[in-house]
Amino acid sequence: MQNIPFTTRLRKTFFAWLLPILLCSGMSVCWIASAGATGAGISSLPLDPSWRTFARPLSLGSEEMLFFQRDGSQAVLWRVKWLGGDSSATPLPELKLGDKERYTAVSTAAGLWLVGKRTMLIRPNGQRVSLAAFETGYDEPIATALDDGSVAVFGISLGGTGGGVDQLRLNPVSGQIERVVRGLLSYDGRPDQSGQTYRQPAFGHNVAKLSDGRLLMLGGNGTPQLASIFTPKNEAGNWVVQPVAGMPHPRVGSALVTLTDGRVVVTGAGQLRCYGDPAQTRSVDIYDPVKNSWASLAPLPFTPCSDAYGADRPAMAVTPDGALVIGGHLEAHVMLLRPDKNSASGFAADWLVFGNFEQPRIGGVVQAISGKEVVVAGGVHNRDGCCYATPGFDRVAIDDSAGSQSRALSYAGAAVARRGNLVFAAAGRRFGSTGFGQLRYSAYAELIDLRTGRVQQLPNMPFVSGAASAVWLDDERVLVKGTAATSDRRFSPSENLSSHVPPSSAALAVFNMKRNVWTDVATLDSVSGSKLLAAVAGDAYFLNTVGALQRLNLKTRKAETVAQPALERSGATGRLVSANQLVLVGGQRPGERISEIDAQCAADPIANCPDRYIGFGPLAPATDYESLSFGAQADPTKNRLSQSASKQAGVQGVAVAIARDGRVVMLVSDAEYTAQRLVRSVQGSRLWQAMPPPSGATLCKGDCALLLATDPRDEKKEMLFFRQGGIDSVYADETAAKVSVSVWLWDEPVAGQGKWQLVLKTDGKAARAVPKALDLPVARDARLMGMGWHLDAPIVWTAP
Amino acid sequence: MCIAFGLLLSAAQSSQAEGETQGDIVLFPGTLAPFESNAGKPSEPNKAAAQKYGWNLPGAGYHAGSGWWALSCDAAADAKAPTCRLTPTNLSVSKGTHPVYDGEPVASQLLYWSPLPDALSFDGDNTNGKARLLFLFKPLRSLVAMKIAAGPVTTYLHANLKDYPKPPTPGTLEVRIPMEAGQFADFVPRTLPAGTREVQNIPMEDVGYPFDFLELRIGSRHQRISGMWTGCSTSTLRPATDYLWWAGDLDGDGKLDFVLSRDGGGHLVLFLSSQAKAGELVGEAGSFLYSNPAQGEC
Structure with missing residues (x-):
């Protein structure tokens, strides 16, 4: 685009001197038809980043919208018609804009009002009338059209002083705008009482015109739940203000x-x-x-x-x-x-x-x-x-209400559960900055059908969580568990948000697909800090904060601990690899265990008190895993505490995956991320074996993940992926879009002779929710597709 | 402020069975140091033969004489065949001075023993593969007739083992002591639940600082070994090699005797099966408690 002022360009357009061709759609919008006489022209609404405005756009009915462009100090009015997509521009040379000056646009029978620190009216005949005697002093005040063509302006009372309700109207005799004082900006007509009683909104109030012409004012700083109705009248004097029922919020x-x-x-x-x-x-x-x-x-x-x-x-x-x-x-x-x-x-x-x-x-x-x-x-x-x-x-x-791209998957921390070709996804969080951090949670839920690609919106979640987990209970029901933030700055160890973390519910709820409703909403203290792992035979299994496995009876809502690790682990990764086998990896655990005295038992001189071990000493990263067999079918021979994958102090597992067969893959790293290696547990042993690193991968600095997904070509198998590119934490969309994501697939046709194969390169934003074909040979006319690479278990399926 | 505990005790002692040492066996840790550096951390001697290593103790209560025994253990031995030996030795005493953390040096006694086996390490932290002098002792009063013979002594475990056995419960600092005829004894560190400081049947004096202690288990019999201090850092237990210095049969009755360090250094206790009271497995025969007045409290 040429670097010349827009208004100059506009005047050079072929259409700049055409007669207005837009038709009046009513008195309130007829003014634009005549505005062409002073320079209106048809062009395209600028879409380039240099666009600046001096007022919010104004809807005209359902067919047109006005845009207010700032071109330096020059104001330009744009009118866009949705039917046909025509747009036209009208310079407003009479309105010289001050720096950052903003106006409120109001359309009335008298014309288009621009109300700000100064006021201008563009009459239906194109005449511009300015109010020289009255300056509101406000940027973008709350202003409402009245039935008689005038405008009610509700000022501000910053500091608790001043602030009034004014009426701006066109004097039919003089043809000039006149200001009529209509009272104090107050919910009962009286001023604040020195900080004790707040009646005057400092800012942030709003006004709606009721169908009978009265004005409902509500909210505002200092008066956030107050509401009152003003009754406009043409006679001199203040308008009557009547307090009404306060707002619920x-x-x-x-x-x-x-x-x-x-x-x-x-x-x-x-x-x-x-x-x-x-x-x-x-x-x-x-x-x-x-x-x-x-x-x-x-x-x-x-x-x-x-x-x-x-x-x-x-x-x-x-x-x-x-x-x-x-x-x-x-x-x-x-x-x-x-x-x-x-x-x-x-x-x-x-x-x-x-x-x-x-x-x-x-x-x-x-x-x-x-x-x-x-x-x-x-x-x-x-x-x-x-x-x-x-x-x-x-x-x-x-x-x-059905779309073709997942919305829920675009959020970090989303609860995702797959059953066959159906993927349930809900909740999660998104971060952005608008001068300060803005962390937002989603209560949105959806069902993705991988066969058709359709994404069906579901009823919103009954609670709000920045992170959640989900499991299918059966073919109809999904259990969702919210996650409370681990601190006021994070949900996961890799996060350190500059934003305050809003309250995140740790509640439970069941979504019933058949009835399309959420049921059984509950917050249970017993599992509120625990992570939902799986559902087996109608029971839900949770991993608590120290690595103990809890079983929750969903009918009685009673939870019991069914397996406890030898060493309490906080932040461990866990997986139920079978109905009675839990594998726990990594996390942090105390350096020692100690037998805790059961005081009640110890008080009995003849009791044989069993040892009950608890963690002791400071927490340190653990690079071992523990396999625990539990329940009535427990097999003690399957209990195993592995060796540490590294004997060096301070080494931690920065990426972990637990396969269905109980084998553990871990990327261990020193605290400085300068020395890393990939290891895999040896089946039936406490030992580890080395794995080669993916070719082309760089040192991981909290941006790698080991991911497992059921192989859609053979559901008895799992596919092991290595992802580089930090997308599982919270990033602003624009940041995520700049993250380079690479995904490798572990290929081991012969035991002990595996290698990594690069199957996907994309950006961090697309890696979450956009279906992408994996770079693998097409077999039986089907491609392998994947998305959700920020999840613990990415979604991989076959597509023609 | 410095807690010159040893200084206060030694000022009042009247015999070598009092002051730093308590009980009918006078006991000293084998962590000897050059006299001139006894106030600080002992160091491995470069020329051990040319220097005198011993204890520099404030006060004047110890007397030279015979009847002392040195127990030293090989570093190379494994847990299945630990080797320790007893060597008869004599105590020499001379006058010296001892620095004080926040005051003028005080009069002291320089205690050293000879003969001692050659190529000994006096440093509990770093033996460099040498045999380590674990402790020195002298039976008195009721134990003066205790049968002790020079040479190998029945030993089940000691702190100088290269291959110390793994704890019977993974992840704990428990230690299993293999004894004769397939028997074993367990030391199990235990703690009270956090916030629970008063348990009806556990006298508070049995609870160490801050709340943990050892439980000795042989078969179905248990005995609490009180006062196992975790050290200056109370958030970690000390490893077994730090608290259990030696386990064997010192008094020759075929039952377990052992030497524990309650704080990993200056607080040593010898437990003998022959000193057990009714219902006990062992009884305290002698102890050494010394707080160096040249050092501030941790």
Whole structure:
């Protein structure tokens, strides 16, 4: 693109001096038809990274959207028609923009209002009228169209002083804009009382126009759960303000929409950032002005956080068929809740998720074009560490809840369980930075059919976890267990997030495929800190924090310890290799064990008290494994404590895999990652044997993994992979996309003569959720496909 | 502040059976040091024959004389055939001074023994393959008639073994002592549950610092061996070779006797089966407890 000001370029276009060809679609938008006389022209909405704005886009009905471009100090108005895709630009030379100055655009019968520190009205005849006598002093104030064509402006009261409600209207006699003071910005008309009683929102409040013309103001900093209704009138004097029922959840920076039945829906966190109590940050509430009561709709699968680079709230719209759509937040998608006449709220029980934009549109706007398509426009995003307006818009189809690419797999820590060709995936976390760290959790769940490639959205999880595990209980049910963070900075040892880690549930729940519902939600102290390993015969098995195996009876919800390692291990990798055999590897364990006295037993002089061993001494990395036979069919001869894979102090297993036959593969490394070797346990022995390293692999610095997957060509076998490229931890998408991922497959046609074969090279973002063919010969017209390379068990299947 | 424990004790002692040593056997660790460096860490002598190695103890309660025995063990022996021997020796005493951590040097006695076997190591940490002098002792009073003969002594285990047996329970610091006729004895370090400091049938004086102790098990019989200090770092137990210096039959009754170090160094205890009270397996025959006044408390 030529490096000349946009407005200059626009004037040079062939269309710059054409008569306006756009038709009026109503009084409120007729102004643009005449604006051409002063320079409107048809061009393409710029999509290049240099795009800057001075106001959020403005939806005009369901057919058009206005964009507000900043070209230096020059304001340019863009009008985009969705039908046909026409767009036209109109320079606004009368509005000289100050640095970072932002406006709120409001369309009324009087024309297009641009309300900011100064105010300008573009009348339907194209006339621009500025208000010279009144400067609001605010950037991007909350402003609402009134039925008479005027605008209500709800200022801010930073510091608890000032802040008012003003009406801006066109004086029919003078033809000038006049400002009418309509009262204090307050939920009961009175000022704050020196910090004791907060009535005035400092910022972050929002206003919706009710169907009867009254204005509902709610939330804001200092007044996060208050709500009041203002009754506009044309007569002089303050508007009457009537406090109404308080909101169930706090809102500072909210998205609002008024439904055709008169109710108002609101969402948005109680604070601007992504974290906080999920019950609040994901809540969506609905207000009935007739009943003066609030109710809550289904919680969102993702927090609609939107605090970034001046953006301060998400956006919401209603489709023509009554569905709610939320967008304009940190996630590059929209969330949709369909109407349901059979439900008490009038809405369905679960939000659906659509779209996967290139860039987030934080603080952008949502417009419903039809019942099948919505537009998300504007907003900002982080590009190369800073703060840029997201150019253009994204059109999102919302007509089919099934897609062709997994969303859940794109998250770190997702709970994934496979049964045949069906893959259940849910939960997980994603990290990004918008000036400060933003860690977000997913409650989204889906079912992937590997035969068809279809990804079916499931009802959202009933709890929110940044990490989770899942196992199939039978052909219909999946058990999911949330994982609590190991500290306020991490879920796994390799993480050290600069972001606060939000609360992560350690609850359990069962998803029933046949009934399409979540059931049996419970938080059990007995297994809350444990990791779900497997399900056998209706029981769930967990590995607790010190490596003991717990069996949970899902009916009675009673857990019992069925196997304990000789040495307590924290952070060990475990696998049930059979119904009565557990293998534990690595982790950290105390240097010693000691027989702990059972005080009760010891008090009995004739009791024969068995030894009960506990760990003793400081924790140190372990490079041995332990095989434990347990239960009624226990075979003591299978109990084994191996030698350490390294006798050097400080050496740790940085990647571990436990095969179905109980053999262990481990990459051992010194603490400085300067000396590493790959070893495999010898079957039936306490010893280890060396394995060759993959050709081309470099020293692993927390970015390697040994992965096992069932061989889809022969389900009795497992495939052993070596992955290099750190994608199992939390990375921002843009960072993950830059990670180079290589995957090698272990090929051992003759025992003892194996070698690694490079089968995949891709980037870290694609390695998670995009199906990729492995570089192997096609056999019987089938290719081996893989995805989920950040998981403990990647998903490998055959495809024609 | 320095705890000059040894200094305080030695000032009050009136006989060589008191002060650092307690019981009817006077006991000294075999970790001898050159007199001039006795206040610090002993070091392996470069010219052992030319220097005097012994103990420099503040005070004046020890007397020269005969009746002493040195027990030394080969480094090359394995656990199946441990070899230790007893050598009769004499104690010489001369005057000296002993440095004090936070004060002026005090009068002391320089104790050294001769003869001792050749090519001995006096350093418990580094024997360099030599035989190691484990301890010196002299029976007194009720044990003066104890039958002791020069030469090999029945030994089941000692701290100078190259191939020390693996613990009977993996991952623990337990030690299994193979005795005659296929019998064995186990030393099992035990602990009270964290936070449990009062157990009705476990006297607190039986609980070492902070909470662990050894349990001696022979067959179905158990006996707590109290006061097994973990050392300055209380988060780790000491290895068996550190706490069990010697196990064998010293008093010739065919039953287990042993020497334990309660702190890995200056606190040595000799247990003899012949000193066992009713219901016990062993009884304390003599001990050595010394806190070097030249060193601060850890």
